[in-house]
Amino acid sequence: MSIDARGITKTFGDFHALRDVTVSIERGRLTALLGPSGGGKSTLLRIIAGLETPDEGRVYIDGKDMTGIPARRRGVGFVFQHYAAFPHMTVWDNVAFGLRIAKSDRARTRERVGELLDLVHLSGLSHRYPAELSGGQRQRMALARALAVQPKLLLLDEPFGALDVKVRQELRAWLRELHERVHATTVFVTHDQEEAMELADQVVLINDGSVEQIGPPEKLYDDPANPFVMGFLGATTRIGEQLVRPHDIEVLRTKNGFDAYEGVVQRVIGLGFHSRIEVVLADGSESTVQLTRAHARQLELRVGDTVYLRPLGEGPTHEIPDARSGDVQPA
Amino acid sequence: MSKRLLRFTALGYLTLLLLAPVGMIAYRTFAHGMSPVWHALTTPSALHAVYLSLAVTAIAVPLNVVFGVGTGVLLARRRMPAGGLVNLLVNLPFAMSPVVIGLALFVLYGRTGWIGSWLAAHSLQVLFSFPGLVLATAFVSLPFVIREVVPVLEELGDDQEQAAATLGANSVQTFWRITLPSIRWAVVYGVVLSAARALGEYGAVSIVSGNIVGQTQTLPLLVEERFRDFDSTGAYSAGFLLALISLLILAAMTVLSRRKEHP
Numbered sequence: 001m002s003i004d005a006r007g008i009t010k011t012f013g014d015f016h017a018l019r020d021v022t023v024s025i026e027r028g029r030l031t032a033l034l035g036p037s038g039g040g041k042s043t044l045l046r047i048i049a050g051l052e053t054p055d056e057g058r059v060y061i062d063g064k065d066m067t068g069i070p071a072r073r074r075g076v077g078f079v080f081q082h083y084a085a086f087p088h089m090t091v092w093d094n095v096a097f098g099l100r101i102a103k104s105d106r107a108r109t110r111e112r113v114g115e116l117l118d119l120v121h122l123s124g125l126s127h128r129y130p131a132e133l134s135g136g137q138r139q140r141m142a143l144a145r146a147l148a149v150q151p152k153l154l155l156l157d158e159p160f161g162a163l164d165v166k167v168r169q170e171l172r173a174w175l176r177e178l179h180e181r182v183h184a185t186t187v188f189v190t191h192d193q194e195e196a197m198e199l200a201d202q203v204v205l206i207n208d209g210s211v212e213q214i215g216p217p218e219k220l221y222d223d224p225a226n227p228f229v230m231g232f233l234g235a236t237t238r239i240g241e242q243l244v245r246p247h248d249i250e251v252l253r254t255k256n257g258f259d260a261y262e263g264v265v266q267r268v269i270g271l272g273f274h275s276r277i278e279v280v281l282a283d284g285s286e287s288t289v290q291l292t293r294a295h296a297r298q299l300e301l302r303v304g305d306t307v308y309l310r311p312l313g314e315g316p317t318h319e320i321p322d323a324r325s326g327d328v329q330p331a
Numbered sequence: 332m333s334k335r336l337l338r339f340t341a342l343g344y345l346t347l348l349l350l351a352p353v354g355m356i357a358y359r360t361f362a363h364g365m366s367p368v369w370h371a372l373t374t375p376s377a378l379h380a381v382y383l384s385l386a387v388t389a390i391a392v393p394l395n396v397v398f399g400v401g402t403g404v405l406l407a408r409r410r411m412p413a414g415g416l417v418n419l420l421v422n423l424p425f426a427m428s429p430v431v432i433g434l435a436l437f438v439l440y441g442r443t444g445w446i447g448s449w450l451a452a453h454s455l456q457v458l459f460s461f462p463g464l465v466l467a468t469a470f471v472s473l474p475f476v477i478r479e480v481v482p483v484l485e486e487l488g489d490d491q492e493q494a495a496a497t498l499g500a501n502s503v504q505t506f507w508r509i510t511l512p513s514i515r516w517a518v519v520y521g522v523v524l525s526a527a528r529a530l531g532e533y534g535a536v537s538i539v540s541g542n543i544v545g546q547t548q549t550l551p552l553l554v555e556e557r558f559r560d561f562d563s564t565g566a567y568s569a570g571f572l573l574a575l576i577s578l579l580i581l582a583a584m585t586v587l588s589r590r591k592e593h594p
Contacts, residue, residue: 051493071496078497084490088512097508098498142494149498 001062001152001185002027003048008057010043017043019209021057025187025202030179032200032217033189036232040209041189042157048187049155050074061153074153077146077184081158083138085130091117091141092126098149116144119178136167143175147182154179156188160195172199193233197221205229227318237288238320239281239311246290248315251277251299252308260308263287268301277301279309353574360571363564371557371568376544380553381572383464387549388529391468395525399476400518404510406477407484408492424473429534432470436463436539459541464549467535472528476521483517484510516587523584527577 003025010018018040025031033041046052048059050071058067066074086094095116099109117123120140130138160168176199179186190196196203197217205212213225224230227243237246240261263279275296279287287309360368405411440447440457457463495505533551540547550573557565
């Protein structure tokens with residue numbers, strides 16, 4: 001199902017959660033609503049699900065105006081950050097909940113719940129209560145429960161936010177696989193740019209109640225619409241008057257006639273696969289450069305060495321903003 | 332050392348304040364054996380008082396459960412227009428002396444009261460009869476269920492209810508299948524506490540009851556009357572029975588709260 005949210009505005013008291021937000025999500029896509037905490041992405045997801053009502057604007061699902069339709073009649077599967085498991089029901093009963101509400105016949109319910117528990121690898125735990133499951137298992141159960149009613153639209157609100165790193169990575173890979181298998185349009189909220197880059201076909205970057213940019217993850221990384229997007233999707237550093245990616249700078253020992261910035265090496269930091277060097281330029285500003293380890297070794301950089309930095313001009317650049325990007329430190 | 336001292340002090344305080352008087356009642360009740368106790372508790376007026384107290388409790392407590400759960404859900408889940416005021420009102424029976432509550436009901440439901448005069452015109456009587464006792468008892472025991480239910484609802488949050496909604500459940504289905512099961516222990520606690528309070532209620536009831544023996548005399552009123560008439564065996568026996576019922580209720584609560592650990 002496609003989603004069209006048009007001109008959505010939502011305030012909570014004095015707080016503007018969303019200001020005139022318009023987003024289109026294509027059928028069958030896996031879309032990430034990405035952005036910093038408190039930026040409004042969860043609110044947008046909840047408005048699409050019908051769990052919040054927008055102050056202004058309309059929500060269309062498959063072209064139908066769903067703005068006034070309650071959540072229970074939207075046919076949307078929703079997964080909550082903290083699982084929202086029904087603690088007094090077994091795993092089986094949790095997953096069967098939606099089917100029982102829909103008065104699906106018993107044989108059908110049994111078959112469907114069995115299938116779903118297989119899908120989320122919880123078949124052996126069907127008689128347990130949520131309190132007896134790990135966080136990852138609870139979230140898989142919540143996902144199975146949401147899928148039971150065969151929603152055309154699956155919405156996940158920071159689904160892996162409460163899980164530890166290892167489980168989160170497993171579940172990510174598994175969600176991608178699941179998305180391809182169940183053919184639902186999937187939208188998930190995350191504040192983790194890596195998660196968005198790894199999983200999503202399409203990223204909607206939301207900040208301070210507005211959409212900053214919409215596009216495939218590579219597009220946002222390589223061609224960010226503004227310094228905020230550039231800073232949010234990856235590391236940035238300043239060189240001269242420009243904001244660039246730290247790996248888009250070449251380090252030279254001699255100027256060689258290039259148009260390069262002279263500076264002195266302040267620190268050399270080995271980070272396993274790559275190295276990071278911090279350089280103070282002649283104008284007193286500081287730049288960070290990321291190199292492969294082999295390249296760094298070959299250059300034999302030491303603290304106090306004079307080097308020349310040359311922007312490669314391959315990646316994105318932006319004018320230095322007024323101090324919006326955290327990576328840019330005044331000299 | 333200081334831990335032991337603290338424990339000793341706490342136990343000593345509880346013994347002096349609670350255990351000794353309750354123990355004394357038991358001791359004095361059975362000072363002359365079982366038969367005077369049996370005799371005192373099987374008089375028609377005593378039997379009627381026991382029956383009346385149980386009947387009043389059996390009506391007042393379910394009223395409190397329905398009202399308490401309903402109001403609790405509204406207070407915890409909806410932005411109620413006068414939520415603060417409702418919250419304050421609900422606590423009123425805790426703060427007000429039961430005698431004052433009794434007086435207030437007396438004024439309102441008496442023959443010249445606003446409601447009382449209307450009721451009298453339709454030849455219905457609340458004061459000095461069963462409905463008055465239920466009213467006074469429900470009033471004084473009203474906060475217990477709400478006060479148990481609201482914090483639990485607030486701590487639970489509404490994620491589960493929203494999850495049920497996205498799975499197609501309407502608000503009635505959500506209430507019965509999700510909300511009520513999650514607060515069932517709070518409701519049980521509320522029931523136990525309001526039952527204990529309802530059975531023991533004296534102040535408000537003594538004003539609206541009229542204390543008609545064999546008609547509107549509840550168990551606490553019977554204890555007081557026998558005590559005043561220097562019928563010590565009668566007073567101790569009825570008092571002991573009242574204490575015994577309360578202890579049974581508390582024991583039930585303890586057993587239930589142990590079971591609560593397991594889903």
